[in-house]
Amino acid sequence: MNATTVIIPTFNEAPNVAELVRRLNATSLPTGSEILFVDDSSDDTPAAITDASGWSAVPVRMIHRDDPVGGLSGAVVEGMQSATTDWCVVMDGDLQHPPEMVPVLMETGGGTGADVVVASRHVGGGSNAGLAGFTRRLVSNGSIAITRAMFPNRLRNCTDPMTGFFALRRSSIDVHNLRPQGFKILLEILARQRLKVVEEPFIFGERHAGESKADVRQGFRFLRQLAALRFGRMSRFAIIGGVGAVVNLAIMAGLIAFGMDYLYAAIIASGVTIIGNFFLQELFVFRDLRREGRGFWTRFAGSVGFNSVEAALRMPLLFAFVQFGHISSVIAQAITILVAFVIRYVFHARVVYRP
Numbered sequence: 001m002n003a004t005t006v007i008i009p010t011f012n013e014a015p016n017v018a019e020l021v022r023r024l025n026a027t028s029l030p031t032g033s034e035i036l037f038v039d040d041s042s043d044d045t046p047a048a049i050t051d052a053s054g055w056s057a058v059p060v061r062m063i064h065r066d067d068p069v070g071g072l073s074g075a076v077v078e079g080m081q082s083a084t085t086d087w088c089v090v091m092d093g094d095l096q097h098p099p100e101m102v103p104v105l106m107e108t109g110g111g112t113g114a115d116v117v118v119a120s121r122h123v124g125g126g127s128n129a130g131l132a133g134f135t136r137r138l139v140s141n142g143s144i145a146i147t148r149a150m151f152p153n154r155l156r157n158c159t160d161p162m163t164g165f166f167a168l169r170r171s172s173i174d175v176h177n178l179r180p181q182g183f184k185i186l187l188e189i190l191a192r193q194r195l196k197v198v199e200e201p202f203i204f205g206e207r208h209a210g211e212s213k214a215d216v217r218q219g220f221r222f223l224r225q226l227a228a229l230r231f232g233r234m235s236r237f238a239i240i241g242g243v244g245a246v247v248n249l250a251i252m253a254g255l256i257a258f259g260m261d262y263l264y265a266a267i268i269a270s271g272v273t274i275i276g277n278f279f280l281q282e283l284f285v286f287r288d289l290r291r292e293g294r295g296f297w298t299r300f301a302g303s304v305g306f307n308s309v310e311a312a313l314r315m316p317l318l319f320a321f322v323q324f325g326h327i328s329s330v331i332a333q334a335i336t337i338l339v340a341f342v343i344r345y346v347f348h349a350r351v352v353y354r355p
């Protein structure tokens with residue numbers, strides 16, 4: 001096994017430090033390994049780290065930042081820049097990531113020629129046990145689905161881009177290209193360049209002590225990060241969808257002017273737009289993915305079929321919204337269009353154009 005730098009970002013984790021260092025020592029890391037805390041705390045975490053460095057067999061080092069730029073992600077990047085070994089393992093400081101997995105990630109990294117070994121909650125045997133509550137799981141799983149749809153190529157082999165537990169080969173990573181912000185540093189690393197990713201399942205446990213630092217602000221940072229990483233594909237998809245909606249209305253108006261019944265006009269207009277959108281999509285949104293995945297007619301049937309069903313279902317949904325949700329029909333229509341757009345995008349990126 002290679003020597004490794006275990007990078008641990010900490011923000012007020014005083015009661016977790018000793019236990020984490022003790023369990024890391026018990027995994028018998030190779031000589032030359034180091035535990036590196038990158039600390040932004042305002043409590044007595046630094047004292048706990050200094051204390052641990054007194055008794056730990058594996059050397060313990062701390063970078064304490066008075067100007068904590070980039071938060072959790074910035075701390076990880078700073079740790080990567082200061083590491084002395086080629087391989088690094090990044091993990092949380094609250095023991096939700098089992099230290100016993102560190103040698104497993106390292107062995108896999110050495111044995112497979114991977115650049116990054118991801119500890120995933122979503123491959124065989126992995127689990128999200130420590131993530132309490134239906135809503136948090138829904139948010140977590142939903143954001144993973146959307147994120148993977150936005151980066152179908154780069155995240156092809158990564159089932160858990162939101163994990164904070166992974167090993168990486170520093171020499172494979174273009175650190176200067178990273179723009180760390182918020183909590184999701186792995187996504188930043190994987191989205192910026194093509195890397196060889198291998199996964200190992202793990203069970204995301206419960207916090208040992210203290211409280212989570214995740215909050216709504218981190219949620220907004222995450223959305224900003226997504227926008228910064230990939231404005232391209234999704235906005236092209238949105239523009240084509242918008243153009244399609246205008247064309248749809250124009251055709252409908254034209255047919256009605258020629259005396260056609262409005263229902264037939266609506267069906268024909270939708271059909272023409274859905275097929276037209278498919279070709280525009282092929283050319284301008286998913287051009288780079290066409291060669292790798294499914295054949296032309298499969299893509300055609302998938303896209304046209306899905307959009308037809310979606311268009312047909314949107315009407316009763318709108319009706320139900322207004323009827324039972326007691327909101328104005330315009331707002332209800334705006335919500336259905338937005339939701340339909342996201343679902344349509346996810347379906348196209350993950351199914352129709354799956355690489």
Ligand code: GDD
Pocket residue numbers: 008009010011012013038039040068070071072075091092093094096131140162163164165183211212213214
């Ligand atoms: N240096 C530094 N600076 N560390 C931070 C900061 C910061 O601003 N904010 C949080 N941390 C540290 C915490 O001290 C902890 O060690 C780790 O980052 C994760 O933070 P938690 O507060 O435990 O967040 P969480 O458990 O809700 O979020 C984690 O969830 C994901 C899985 O759902 C994220 O850390 C991900 O890394 C993790 O995989």
Ligand code: MN
Pocket residue numbers: 092094096207212
């Ligand atoms: Mn945590």
